[in-house]
Amino acid sequence: MSEPVIVDRGGFRLAARVCGASEGAPWIVLSNSLGASTLMWEPQMEWLGRRYRILAYDTRGHGASEAPPGPYSFADLTGDVLALMDHFRIDRAALMGLSLGGMTALGLAIHHPRRFERVVCCDARADGPEPFVRSWDERLAAIAAGGLDAIVDGTLERWFVARYHKANPEQIARFRAMFLATSPVGFAGCAEALKRLDYLKDLPRIRIPVLYVVGEKDQGAPPEAMRAMAAATPGAHLVQIPDAAHLPNVDNSFAFHAAVAPFLGLS
Structure with a gap:
């Protein structure tokens, strides 16, 4: 993966990487999971780069991006993406x-459809019901008492199926290190945005193509919740990735690529 380009956001800096197809190719932007970084997209880089010029960035407080004081909102997080797109023209x-x-x-x-041709939304929610909010309060309390070490084991269990854990100990160690390198300030700031998640009511407004993707064993973004999201989004479809959990792009990348390829015009 290319070395990061550091982009000033006014008070803090974001790290982004540009790679893939040559200039003039269509662009794709990659946005990482909480507690991860652009490294989570390594299985997709060569594949996506056959057609796309790739902008992969570390969310604020993650990877090589700095963490401004929280809490954050989704307006902050979406604003970071638009600022990066503007920076790279x-x-x-x-x-x-x-x-x-x-x-x-x-x-x-929902809010900036002119800037995007199509969206692949993986293993996500569109709202924050009370049990979801409570789970983040519990994790934030654990981090306050014991740092990110207090929740890393549970996080990795949710991210990957048991088969992947057993077969890929070196990769699990890399993801553990990636998670523990996340800024606690950045993690908590993003978690506060998650607690205020309220997009479900707005999904019928979406007018660009959306593909929803979910690991069949995902506990954090269960398939039934994503099925409801797809039903609420005009023209959207849901693809379920077998034998995969919260990061199906990693623990079943072959099936993930097969599911996403037609939507992105890839083979």
Whole structure:
């Protein structure tokens, strides 16, 4: 993956990477999960780069991006994407996001449709019911007491199916290190945005093509919730990835690529 380009956001800096097809190719923007970074998209880089010029960025407080004081809102997170697109002179792009990145993608599809040709929303929610909010309060309390170490094991269990854990210990170690490198300030700031998630009522307004993707064993963004999101979004479809959990692009990348390829014009 290319070295990051550091972009000033006024008070903090974001790290972004540009790679893939040569200039003149269509763009795709990649938005990462909470507690991850652009490295989570490594299985997709060569594949996407066959057609697309890729802008992958570390969400504020993640990877090499700095963490301004929180809490954050989805207006902040979507604003970061638009600022990066403006910096790289990208008028319009495809967009793929997972979990927090998928929710960010929904906000952009709802409020800034002119800037996006199509959206792949993976393993995300569109609202924050009380049990969901309570789960984040509990995780934030655990982080306040013991840092990100207090929740890393539970997070990795939710991210990947048992088969992937057993077969890929080195990759699990990399994702553990990625998670623990996240700024606690950035993590908490993004978690506060999740607690205020309220896009479900706006999904019928979306007028650009949307593909929803979910791992069949995802607990954080369960398939039944994403099925309801697809039903509420005009023209949208849901694809379920077998034998995959919260990061199906990693623990079943072959099936993930097969599901997403027709929508993105890839083979």
